[in-house]
Amino acid sequence: MSGGESLIDAGLAAWLEASDAPLEIDFGCHRGAFLVGMAALHLDRRFLGIEKQVDRVDKCNARIGREGLANALAVAGTGVEALAVLPAGCATVFHLSFPDPWPKRKHAGRRVFQAAFLRQVRRVLVPGGVLKLMTDDRPYFEEMCQLTAGGWREVPWDDGRERVETAFEITFRKRGVAPCRRALCAV
Numbered sequence: 001m002s003g004g005e006s007l008i009d010a011g012l013a014a015w016l017e018a019s020d021a022p023l024e025i026d027f028g029c030h031r032g033a034f035l036v037g038m039a040a041l042h043l044d045r046r047f048l049g050i051e052k053q054v055d056r057v058d059k060c061n062a063r064i065g066r067e068g069l070a071n072a073l074a075v076a077g078t079g080v081e082a083l084a085v086l087p088a089g090c091a092t093v094f095h096l097s098f099p100d101p102w103p104k105r106k107h108a109g110r111r112v113f114q115a116a117f118l119r120q121v122r123r124v125l126v127p128g129g130v131l132k133l134m135t136d137d138r139p140y141f142e143e144m145c146q147l148t149a150g151g152w153r154e155v156p157w158d159d160g161r162e163r164v165e166t167a168f169e170i171t172f173r174k175r176g177v178a179p180c181r182r183a184l185c186a187v
């Protein structure tokens, strides 16, 4: 695929309808290290990457093509609008790993994890679906914890499945930084 997949592209709807295998969303999938790694490990599940940078979407889909994975797809999309077009209850797991932290106070409004985004995450998750949050940025993590303080309960991070690390997770671990992380289930 080339030119970046658009979320309004009928290709996404067809891909979603082609299988009823459990779907995991990797929001901000970058160049697909986690998305493609997980799809290769778990062929019985589907992995949808959403990424605002079209060149990265293309890199993901090229990688998916090279590995011959029918259970993964990356699409171009930005922020909460990218979630609003997805069907309700379509996903079993929603991964948000190392979202851009926008550390300056004047830029905090640019952070993707906000109340409207969280409402969309809840909408796209199946009942009992899990939201997995990970960041190196402590203040952002605390904000995430505050936003999920009501209506969500913490569940174990380790779900017993084999997983690959995200690209940023690898980078931060090499620097000796243990990421903040939390798995949550809507109540």
Ligand SMILES: C[S@@+](CC[C@H](N)C(=O)[O-])C[C@H]1O[C@@H](n2cnc3c(N)ncnc32)[C@H](O)[C@@H]1O
Binding pocket: 027, 028, 029, 030, 031, 050, 051, 052, 053, 056, 077, 078, 079, 080, 096, 097, 098, 099, 100, 112, 166, 167, 168, 169
């Ligand atoms: C810091 S990187 C983390 C990448 C990856 N999740 C990881 O853990 O290695 C953040 C990624 O999210 C994408 N991104 C940032 N803001 C976004 C937004 N509002 N909507 C969609 N993607 C976004 C960036 O282009 C980038 O690829």
